[in-house]
Amino acid sequence: MDRVERNGLSVDYRLAAFLEGDALPGTGVTEDAFWAAFSELVHRYGPKNRALLDRRAELQAKLDAWHAERAGQPHEPAAYRAYLEEIGYLVPEGPDFAIDTGGIDPEIADLPGPQLVVPIMNARYALNAANARWGSLYDALYGTDAMGSLPEGVCYDAARGAEVIAWARRHLDRVAPLAAGSWAEIGALDVTSGALTPALRDPGQFVGYRRHAAGLDVLLRVNGLLIEIVVDPGSRIGAQDRAEIADVRLESAITAIMDCEDSVAAVDGEDKVLAYRNWLGLMQGDLTEEVMKDGQSFTRALAPDGSYLTPDGGTLTVKGRALMLVRNVGHLMTNPAVLDRDGNEAFEGLIDALCTTLIAMHDLSKTEGPRNSTAGSVYVVKPKLHGPDEVAFTDEVFGVVEDAFGLPRHTVKLGIMDEERRTSVNLKACIRAAKHRVAFINTGFLDRTGDEIHSSMEAGPMIRKGEMKNAAWIAAYEDQNVDVGLACGLRGKAQIGKGMWAMPDMMAAMLDQKIAHPMAGANTAWVPSPTAATLHATHYHAVDVFARQDEIAAGGARGSRDDLLAIPVLTGALTPAEIAAEIENNAQGILGYVVRWVDQGIGCSKVPDINDIGLMEDRATCRISSQALANWLHHGIVSKEQVMAALRKMAAVVDRQNAGDPAYVPMAPDFDGLAFQAACDLVFRGIDQPSGYTEPVLHARRLQLKATRTPQVSVS
Numbered sequence: 001m002d003r004v005e006r007n008g009l010s011v012d013y014r015l016a017a018f019l020e021g022d023a024l025p026g027t028g029v030t031e032d033a034f035w036a037a038f039s040e041l042v043h044r045y046g047p048k049n050r051a052l053l054d055r056r057a058e059l060q061a062k063l064d065a066w067h068a069e070r071a072g073q074p075h076e077p078a079a080y081r082a083y084l085e086e087i088g089y090l091v092p093e094g095p096d097f098a099i100d101t102g103g104i105d106p107e108i109a110d111l112p113g114p115q116l117v118v119p120i121m122n123a124r125y126a127l128n129a130a131n132a133r134w135g136s137l138y139d140a141l142y143g144t145d146a147m148g149s150l151p152e153g154v155c156y157d158a159a160r161g162a163e164v165i166a167w168a169r170r171h172l173d174r175v176a177p178l179a180a181g182s183w184a185e186i187g188a189l190d191v192t193s194g195a196l197t198p199a200l201r202d203p204g205q206f207v208g209y210r211r212h213a214a215g216l217d218v219l220l221r222v223n224g225l226l227i228e229i230v231v232d233p234g235s236r237i238g239a240q241d242r243a244e245i246a247d248v249r250l251e252s253a254i255t256a257i258m259d260c261e262d263s264v265a266a267v268d269g270e271d272k273v274l275a276y277r278n279w280l281g282l283m284q285g286d287l288t289e290e291v292m293k294d295g296q297s298f299t300r301a302l303a304p305d306g307s308y309l310t311p312d313g314g315t316l317t318v319k320g321r322a323l324m325l326v327r328n329v330g331h332l333m334t335n336p337a338v339l340d341r342d343g344n345e346a347f348e349g350l351i352d353a354l355c356t357t358l359i360a361m362h363d364l365s366k367t368e369g370p371r372n373s374t375a376g377s378v379y380v381v382k383p384k385l386h387g388p389d390e391v392a393f394t395d396e397v398f399g400v401v402e403d404a405f406g407l408p409r410h411t412v413k414l415g416i417m418d419e420e421r422r423t424s425v426n427l428k429a430c431i432r433a434a435k436h437r438v439a440f441i442n443t444g445f446l447d448r449t450g451d452e453i454h455s456s457m458e459a460g461p462m463i464r465k466g467e468m469k470n471a472a473w474i475a476a477y478e479d480q481n482v483d484v485g486l487a488c489g490l491r492g493k494a495q496i497g498k499g500m501w502a503m504p505d506m507m508a509a510m511l512d513q514k515i516a517h518p519m520a521g522a523n524t525a526w527v528p529s530p531t532a533a534t535l536h537a538t539h540y541h542a543v544d545v546f547a548r549q550d551e552i553a554a555g556g557a558r559g560s561r562d563d564l565l566a567i568p569v570l571t572g573a574l575t576p577a578e579i580a581a582e583i584e585n586n587a588q589g590i591l592g593y594v595v596r597w598v599d600q601g602i603g604c605s606k607v608p609d610i611n612d613i614g615l616m617e618d619r620a621t622c623r624i625s626s627q628a629l630a631n632w633l634h635h636g637i638v639s640k641e642q643v644m645a646a647l648r649k650m651a652a653v654v655d656r657q658n659a660g661d662p663a664y665v666p667m668a669p670d671f672d673g674l675a676f677q678a679a680c681d682l683v684f685r686g687i688d689q690p691s692g693y694t695e696p697v698l699h700a701r702r703l704q705l706k707a708t709r710t711p712q713v714s715v716s
Contacts, residue, residue, distance in 0.1 A: 003339075007039035009346070010339040012269025015276075019355065023280055027361040029405055037404035038354055042338065042346045045397055049331055049347045052390050056691060059422070060455070062087050067458035075459070075569070077562055084425075090561070091388060093428045098489025099435040101413060105375045107323035108413075108439050109492050111224045112523035112545035113254035114533040116322065117500070119263040119603055120275045123289040124300065128530055130282060131303040132253035133322045134228070135534030137171075138164050138237070139247075144507040146535055161237065168248045175222045175541040177201045186243045189218060189231050194311040208308030208316040215244065219308055219318070222541045226251040226318065253533040255495070255524060256322035257415075258282065260352055261329045261383050262618040263604030265597050267702045269337035276355055282324055283363040285370055305370055323379070324372050325415060325440070326360070328352035330384030331393075333695050336703075349382075350397065356380065357401050357412055364411070379439060381415035384447065386691070387422040388429040395434040410437045415495075418481050419444025419620075420451045420691070425564050427484045441490065442497030442526075443481045445474065450623030452568065453631055454692030460569040461635040464582050465628050471568040476559030482521040482549075483557045491549050498525040502616045504606055507535055518543040521552045528606075528616045574637070580646075583638055585610050586625040588650040590679045591667065593617040595654060598675040598701045599665050608657045610650070622682065622694045630686025643683060651676060674701045 003010045020031055066083055070076075084090040107113075118129040141147055141164040151160055169183040178186070179199040190197050196206040196218065207226070208219035215238070216231040228249040232238040238246035260266065260275050281287025288301045303320035310316050329352055334345035360378040363371055373379070382394050391414075398412040414437045416423070416430055423430050431438055449468050456462075468474065478498070485496040498517040501510045510527075514536055517525035523545045527533045574582075588610040596602040606614040615621075632638045651667040658664040667676045678701040682694055689696060 007035040008341040009035070009039055009042060010343070012272075012337045014273050015269040015337050018273045018277060019358075023276065023355070023359050026365065027358060027405070028365075029358065029361070033404065034358070037401070038338075040404075041350050041354055041397070041400060042340050045350055045393075045400070046340060046344075046347055048393060049350065052331055052386075052393060053690070055389070056386050059087060059089055060691070063089070063455060064458045067456065067460075071458070071460075075567065077565065081562065081565060084565070089387075089422060089425075091426050091429050093426075094432060096487065097432055097435060099431065099438050099493055101436060101438055101493050102410070103375045103377045104413070104439060104493055105323050105373050105377065107254045107319075108379070108495055111254050112518060112540050113225055114252060114527045114536040114540075115495075115497060115524040116253045116256040116530065116533055117259055117263065117327070117526055118256065120258040120260055120278050120326070121264045121266065121271065121603070123278050123281070123287060124291060126258055126278050126282060127287060127289055127300045127302065129253065129256040129258070130321045130324060131300075132256065132530035132533050133251060133303070133320055134249055135252040135530055135537075137168050137248045137250050137534055137538075140507075140531045140534040141167055144531060144535070145505070146507040146511055148508055156236075158240075165237075165241065165245075171538060171541070172227075172248070175538075176205050176220045176227065189229060189243050189245065190216065191218065191311075194313065196311075206311060208310050208318070210306075210308045215246075217308070219316070223544050225254075225537060225540055227541075250534050250537045252537045253322045253527070253530060255325060257325045257327050257381055259327045259604075260356070261327045262620055265601040265603040265698070265702055266335075267699045268335065268706065271601070272335065272337045272351070272355075276359060279326060279356060280359045280362065283360050283372065285363075285366075302370065319370075321370065321372070325379035325381050326356045327381040327383060327415075328356060330382070331386075331390060332384065332690060332693060333699065353380070353397050353401055354404075357398070357407075358405065361405060361407070364407075376411065377439075378412045379415065380412055381417065381440060381442075383417040383444070384420055384691075384693075385416060385423050385430065386420045387426050388433040391416060391423075391430045391433040395437060398437065413437050413439035415440030415442065417442055417444050417447075418477075419447035421448065421455045421564075424448065424477055424480070425561055427480065428488060431484070431488045431490075435488075438490070438494055440495040440497065441481060441485050442495070442524075443478055443499050444620065445469075445477075445499045446618075446620035446624060448477060449474075450620065450627050450692050453624070453627040454689075456567045456569075457627075457631060457634065457687060459567050461637045462628060462631050463568045463570050464574075464578075465586065465624055468568060468624075472566040473564055473568065476563030476566075478520065479558040480564065482552060483559070486521070486549055486553045487557070491546065491553075495524045496522050496549075498522040500526040500616060501528060501532060501536075502621075503613065504528040504532060504616060505614050507532065511535055511538070515539040515543065518545045519548060521545065521549045523549075570637075579638060580642075582632075583629065583643055583646040584650055586629050587643065587646040587679075587683075588653055589617065589625045590622055590629075590682060591647065591650050591654045591676070592657065593622045594679045594682070594698065595658070595664075595667060595675040597698050598678050598705055599673070600663055601702065610653070612657065619694045619698070623692055626682035626686045626689075626694060627692040629683045630692075633683070634687055640684065644680075647671075647676070647679060647683070674705050677701065 116129040118125045172183040218229045220227040230247040232246035233244040235246040238244045306318040308316045329348045335348040338346040592607040604618040607617040655666040681697045
């Protein structure tokens with residue numbers, strides 16, 4: 001009784017009410033046209049979606065049979081590759097080509113810089129990410145361990161403040177040096193007759209300024225990114241500074257992915273409405289959230305654009321928000337929010353394609369004021385694609401959506417997540433399949449590792465999780481993603497991205513290590529927070545990514561398909577202590593993530609690991625841990641009794657780690673809750689999960705829990 005009928009679809013009344021009452025008005029799309037398109041998409045393309053999933057299962061069965069028939073025999077790479085070609089797992093790369101994507105915003109084409117990924121169901125996080133286009137370098141340094149230590153106490157530490165200022169001045173000396181002397185030595189900063197005093201070694205780096213009651217803001221540009229130097233003699237910091245500089249603000253998160261997938265727990269119509277409503281607020285520009293901080297309440301909203309004078313007297317408008325992309329779900333999952341004419345759940349990816357594009361039309365229709373895409377495009381990231389046929393299907397679906405809404409073809413730009421094995425080894429063909437709308441490719445090491453384990457499940461026991469980053473396939477994977485992207489003409493048209501820094505409290509380590517991403521030729525890379533985006537931006541000041549891409553392209557292709565197909569099978573024996581440690585590490589990671597997902601609907605969060613170090617966990621990390629244990633169980637490295645004992649032991653650890661959360665429901669000592677059962681399902685039924693994904697188990701258990709809490713609503 002809580003559903004309504006629309007053009008042969010049975011729709012959750014909450015979703016229907018939102019779409020008809022909030023999303024459709026202002027788009028020019030009528031209700032009749034919308035529901036007709038929705039029905040067409042579900043009933044015509046649902047079977048095509050199912051056929052692609054059947055193809056996944058067929059290929060996996062053939063891989064399993066190949067390895068099972070050769071158990072105990074030495075692996076033969078040449079024969080293996082020939083077999084993959086025979087069954088269509090490997091497809092011909094085809095002739096060289098270049099993508100011809102048009103209508104690309106400068107944040108995608110021209111500005112290398114950090115990228116945030118945030119759960120769209122949390123309005124506060126979404127606003128923080130959108131507004132993370134700008135961040136204070138002073139705050140990022142002061143409040144983290146970026147300089148090697150954390151601040152002590154709650155009061156301002158002048159000595160630490162001086163250390164922050166010195167760090168920032170050294171950075172300016174490196175990336176925007178003065179014509180003479182050091183930034184640490186200047187006595188004043190001013191603009192006279194359009195010239196900056198003191199002068200820069202490269203005067204062209206000075207691009208704008210604005211005067212206001214508090215002082216002066218000066219804009220510099222380094223490798224495309226803006227740096228704002230804030231002169232404010234009346235502020236606490238500026239009053240004590242020789243040059244009266246109160247802050248150095250960096251253009252930080254150039255782009256932000258609003259995620260409907262791995263970082264959320266959206267299992268029904270109620271959840272989808274929350275996700276879509278926040279996306280609508282971002283596209284209309286009116287999303288707000290009441291925030292409590294330091295005992296004070298305030299309203300957080302989207303940041304406005306800024307206006308500056310240029311040195312020649314013109315006007316420079318500076319965007320205040322990250323360019324927002326939206327990540328739809330993959331092809332696997334269905335959602336009870338919409339049922340087809342036969343009562344089957346519709347594929348969630350089709351629902352997302354229609355609804356997120358419709359909502360983005362509110363931004364496309366703007367003719368003035370702050371906009372997301374000034375180029376008139378919608379950016380959709382599509383995860384977990386298995387090979388070029390699935391990319392081609394995605395391209396076709398968005399063409400249908402564009403036609404239904406009267407949008408020019410290829411208005412929707414596509415981000416291809418290179419995170420499944422069949423996509424990695426066929427990346428060139430995958431890009432070709434959507435060459436008119438590709439705007440993004442990105443390595444996803446975590447999901448790629450989970451798929452590596454599941455794809456080769458019958459090949460033997462896999463190496464330990466921590467050793468995967470040293471496996472032969474991973475180096476080829478990371479290099480090939482860049483090499484193939486450059487060979488397909490993505491430079492200056494699309495992002496070539498790298499994955500997440502998963503340790504949000506370890507910023508010193510991030511500053512030390514993550515410069516490797518722009519050095520690798522990636523013009524974007526994922527960060528876990530706005531603060532991390534500001535710190536990571538310094539890497540793009542130091543590295544000219546487009547110059548690195550030219551160097552890499554000139555050096556020729558690295559790695560090969562054979563390297564990508566190297567299977568990370570365990571060689572040699574492990575000690576009982578090593579085995580026990582690996583079981584407990586994986587068990588703790590699964591439980592720490594799953595208990596929040598199932599019980600509280602938290603799809604991504606900072607979860608303490610077995611050593612109480614906070615790590616960003618999502619379904620991709622859970623996929624690795626569950627598949628690793630399932631693989632070792634399958635090959636007799638561990639027993640079911642060992643794993644169950646570890647799960648129970650680690651449940652008590654996770655209970656302790658969450659003791660301060662009043663909403664937390666302990667798993668021990670009864671071990672009969674839905675969250676603990678979900679963790680057991682992921683491990684003991686892991687080999688049977690499609691591609692090793694965690695979503696089917698998590699969705700089923702979350703829906704089971706919600707059914708015990710949510711009263712049914714009767715709708716006339």
